[in-house]
Amino acid sequence: MKVFTSILAGLLFGLGLILSGMSDPAKVLGFLDLAGNWDPSLAFVMGGAVVVGSLVFPFAIKRPKSILGDAMRLPTATQIDRRLVLGGLAFGIGWGLAGYCPGPALVSLAQGGSKPLLFFIAMLFGMGLFELFERAKAKAVSASA
Amino acid sequence: MTIDWNNFTPWTSLAGGLMIGLAAALFLLFNGRIAGISGIMGGLLKPAQGDISWRIAFLAGLVLSPLVYALVSSLPQVQVEASYPMLIVAGLLVGIGTRYGSGCTSGHGVCGLSRRSPRSMAATVAFMFAGFVTVYIVNHLIG
Numbered sequence: 001m002k003v004f005t006s007i008l009a010g011l012l013f014g015l016g017l018i019l020s021g022m023s024d025p026a027k028v029l030g031f032l033d034l035a036g037n038w039d040p041s042l043a044f045v046m047g048g049a050v051v052v053g054s055l056v057f058p059f060a061i062k063r064p065k066s067i068l069g070d071a072m073r074l075p076t077a078t079q080i081d082r083r084l085v086l087g088g089l090a091f092g093i094g095w096g097l098a099g100y101c102p103g104p105a106l107v108s109l110a111q112g113g114s115k116p117l118l119f120f121i122a123m124l125f126g127m128g129l130f131e132l133f134e135r136a137k138a139k140a141v142s143a144s145a
Numbered sequence: 146m147t148i149d150w151n152n153f154t155p156w157t158s159l160a161g162g163l164m165i166g167l168a169a170a171l172f173l174l175f176n177g178r179i180a181g182i183s184g185i186m187g188g189l190l191k192p193a194q195g196d197i198s199w200r201i202a203f204l205a206g207l208v209l210s211p212l213v214y215a216l217v218s219s220l221p222q223v224q225v226e227a228s229y230p231m232l233i234v235a236g237l238l239v240g241i242g243t244r245y246g247s248g249c250t251s252g253h254g255v256c257g258l259s260r261r262s263p264r265s266m267a268a269t270v271a272f273m274f275a276g277f278v279t280v281y282i283v284n285h286l287i288g
Contacts, residue, residue, distance in 0.1 A: 010206020020161020048162025053259025056170035066177030087246020092275025094238025126240020
């Protein structure tokens, strides 16, 4: 059941990305080009998503358990640290260079073409590099302790 | 600044946004999880028992969505302007940046803002700012 609701949520999320225009990198870059011929459409995507989210999230996060009986797994970090800001900046630069963020990159895979695939592989490689850094760091910390 | 009225699609963008918000809301209600795509992907790179199938299912839903969309309507045209080397650099930055910053447009943007997390607001400001500046440099200073 958990798998079934996951696939449905992913599907609905992806359909929303396609309908909204987020899966078209040219449209994303048109939104990010404030000084050029600006296409404000994608502000409506974030706006619409956050309106629905804001209606449901405040109640959902107070639930002791999910509807399917699992623990509610919410982020616990609250600190605005260097990692958060530097990571966000790096992500934003990559987003501005190609017009893909992770969701649209996945949605674009089945739409075909070598470009989305190449971006996806590079993104996965980047995530893998992060894991390796983290493991190396954890090892160094435990070795010095 | 001029507005690109020809490409302006407020209604379909709003409708898509509502669907994204609904997907994130249902996922939190039913699965108790944040629909943060970089986090869901990243979790597969350090697999833990019992924590794999739902991640693959969610990502499979995303990957299959264009096939389902095509059953109902024709898929919108997409255009990738970035060159191959640029796509590699961009992909690496998005991969490392989203994991290092613990989230992307979905986890920090949609879900974080919906639960009024100051941390996610800061991250969203950071990546939006970097996106605007990057496109400004590429289109108006270099291009």
